[in-house]
Amino acid sequence: MLRRRKWMFAVLAVLPTLAIFAWVRLYPIAEMFNLSLRDWDLLSPRRPFIGLENFIDLFDDRLFIAALINTTIIALGVAIITIPSAIVIAALIHSRAGSKLAPFYETAIFVPHVVSLVPAALAWKWIFDSELGPLNAFLGVFGIDPVAWLHNPTLAVLCVIVLCSWQALGYAVIIYLVGFKNLPVSLYEAARLDGASARQSFWFITVPLLKPITLYVSVVILISGFNVYAQPFVLASDTQGSPSHLVRVLVYDMIENSFSNFRIGYASAEAVILLSIVMIITVIQFSILRDRSGR
Amino acid sequence: MNTETTAKRGPAGRARGLLLGSALTASALAAVSATAQEITVLTGYPELEPFYEHVAEGMSAEYPDLVVNIEPISLREHERRVALGLTGGLDDGTVIEFASAGAQRFLEAGLLPAAPEDVAAYVQENFGEFFVDGVSYDGQIYGIPLFRGQSALYYNTEMFEAAGLDGPPTTMEEFTEYADVLTQRDDAGNPTVSGWSLRLSGGGQGIAEKFWINLHQFGGTVLEQTEDGMWRAAYASPEGVAALSQYLDNLYVYNTVTSEMPADAEAFEREQTAMFIRESWVIGDIAQNAPDLPYATSVLPTGSIALSQNLYVMGDGEAADAAWAFAQATTTEDNMIWLLENVGWLPNRSGLDYASVIETTPALDAFVTYPDDYAFFTLPAIGPIAEILTRLADQLTTAYADESLAGDDAAIMALLEEAAEETNEILDREGLLAE
Secondary structure (H helix, E strand, O other): OHHHHHHHHHHHHHHHHHHHHHHHHHHHHHHHHHHHOEOOOOOOOOOOEOOOHHHHHHOOOHHHHHHHHHHHHHHHHHHHHHHHHHHHHHHHHHHOOOOOOHHHHHHHHHHHHHOOHHHHHHHHHHHHOOOOOHHHHHHHHOOOOOOOOOOOHHHHHHHHHHHHHHHHHHHHHHHHHHHHHOOOHHHHHHHHHOOOOHHHHHHHHHHHHOHHHHHHHHHHHHHHHHOOOHHHHHHOOOOOOOOOOOOOOHHHHHHHHHHHOOOHHHHHHHHHHHHHHHHHHHHHHHHHHOOOOOO | OOOEEEEOOOOOOOOHHHHHHHHHHHHHHHHHOOOOEEEEEEEOOHHHHHHHHHHHHHOOOOOOOEEEEEEEOOHHHHHHHHHHHHHHOOOOOEEEEEEHHHHHHHHHOOOOOOOOHHHHHHHHHHEOHHHHHHOEEOOEEOOEEEEEEEEEEEEEHHHHHHOOOOOOOOOHHHHHHHHHHHOEEOOOOOEEEEOOEOOOOOOOOHHHHHHHHHHHHOOOOOEEEOOOOOEEEOOOOHHHHHHHHHHHHHHHHOOOOOOOOOOHHHHHHOOOEOEEEEEOHHHHHHHHHOOOOOEEEEOOOOEEEEEEEEEEEOOOHHHHHHHHHHHHHOOOHHHHHHHHHHOOOEEOEOOOOOHHHHHHOHHHHHHHOOOOOOEEEOOOOOOOHHHHHHHHHHHHHHHHOOHHHOOOHHHHHHHHHHHHHHHHHHHHHOOOEOO
16 A cells, blocks of 8 residues: 555656656657648648648658758768767877876867857858868968869768767767776786786777767767758848858758748658658667677 | 847747737737837848938937837748748737838738728828839738849959950850950869859759849740739740840850859959849948949949838737838838938838939939830739749759750750649649740
């Protein structure tokens, strides 16, 4: 009886939190699925059910396909640049853990992550500027002709990847540093006694032991990569003066379809596809990177 | 108590929840100050904030307790804010700026209330048919026409003089010829100052609107209406080829401009381009940022776009009455002249005497004095116009970046036909495609 009361108390204690979670998290997702099967223009009270028509139309929509490709390249590009860089930088900072400058290194690498996104993107827009930007000025020192970074469709995507990586790196390094601090020292001592070099210890002890951290970091970075919006928007925004090539990404396309084109059902279908991609990639990451030893 | 104005600058991407939150906060404040009559002005043109403040000050004698909250934000964000606000609910007494074409969806959905009879009569009496049509739906008047975006040529007089040109171009052929002469190049032949600044990149429908203005000079149009009131794409035509060819020729044949060069008003004010086509607001911008710039304006060869921005009012009761009074006050003769003189947007009201303004700002003359056969066009008031133009803009930016198209009329026509097919598909989806 007492046990049942305790159980009831626990359920009642958790219920308000669950109710709020369901209302602000689960309901919008369910509604998104519902809207993706309907033709709704945001204004009309009618929301006719059209089945999978929105999804069929999407895969015949060149702007959506372009957005999907760009977003995927950006998300994967950011992950490919950020994760190896973060491990190496975290290892370097960890190796200088006793130094007085260690907090400075950590802060310096983390600052871009907390800088407000729009001013940071504007600063990078100036850096990439083909005529006035310091990047081309630097390349000019080596006799390289100015490059139209933000106007070439391929280079513009690369610029977004660089900007997103610059912002994500600090967060990844901090997480990896936590991982480094928890690695068992005894394993390294044993490896040293067995004659392993520092590089071998890194490859065969550090990297495998950091797999759970790598899993977490890669999931977070890929999800944020697939949700990229502000960076390409600022780099090529529709402002007079210096517009650039617009790198169309999924969130941009969704916002345009929702509030400019008034196609809420269509945008919801895009959101469903984005969610599905993120879920599938996350599952793949878990299956590849999870610790199979059961620990 | 005096008439007060407050300006609130909302962050980009404000969501419906935030709007509703603001509305609740505003309601709470209204309850506290029971005697004050509060109205809100939602504007997508931040430069109009001083104008609305001026109007509010002018109303202080008649409405001593009126509080006018002005909430300026960039145009695209404003459009999203209004879309969310109108569907989620806005306070009674909210004045909303809207382009005629943009308001269409909301009028069709019955989300904007009709103007009171006296306001409708005022609009009929003081505005031309073009503007009355712009605020009408199903035979009823819903708003007050305020100002319009109309284009003219801005040109740097010193650069023209240095190039031996004694006046602005008067045909589209001359535009290219003049641009070639005006372009300043480095030793390698690369342009350093563009002869003619063209909108070549970026996002949004502005690129297609600018193309349409040029297309109009060749006698073409992006969309044409048939007798049954339906629409179809009309730019896959010889005029469309001519307009797009001109862009490509300037980019790749004459090298008068590149997509990387600084562009638009900013470039003109810094003397990085010799000429460009823009609306009248640039005059105020030049006065503020480059007062010593040697420039003049001129009408375009055959006509211009005229995009009317109108004021609509939400709700009913006392707050709505005050809001309608405010909206009407914006279009008094004095306030209209103040708008032109201080902000630069062109008033829509008929019968205004511009003499004093032209005397102090001669550049405005090209916007208010034009030939009798000068032809105006506007964006069709159809729901999917933004989507049509945004998708056309995407096709155009791809074309502008494709050097192989220059001089190849067949390839240009093929590209325009492909784009037109997409436009017609959108019209068909919305039940608007002509047979």
